[in-house]
Amino acid sequence: MSDRDGNGFLWFLAGLGIGAAVGILYAPQAGSETREILRSKAEEGREFVRTQARQARQQANEWADRGREVLSQQKEQFRSAYEAGRQAYQEVASKEGEPAKNI
Secondary structure, X not given: OHHHHHHHHHHHHHHHHHHHHHHHHOOOOOHHHHHHHHHHHHHHXXXXXXXXXXXXXXXXXXXXXXXXXXXXXXXXXXXXXXHHHHHHHHHHHHHOOOOOOOO
């Protein structure tokens, strides 16, 4: 059944292409006008893609910067917690009269 679905989709795409070609051939404008319209639409599409790519790149950079900030904060919190635990251990060890081990 999946072969039939794939073939159906290919036939749909072929029909779409043929319909577009026939539409262009029977267009009310002259060939040069049609080519100019197609050229301008292609340029608009290129500019749209460039804009979207630029925005996506900026968004990715912002996410990367935010990720670095979060990672830096997590590292600092871990260091603080480690240092606090180390100091607490040394205080408890010194109260019990044992020499504090260097952690």
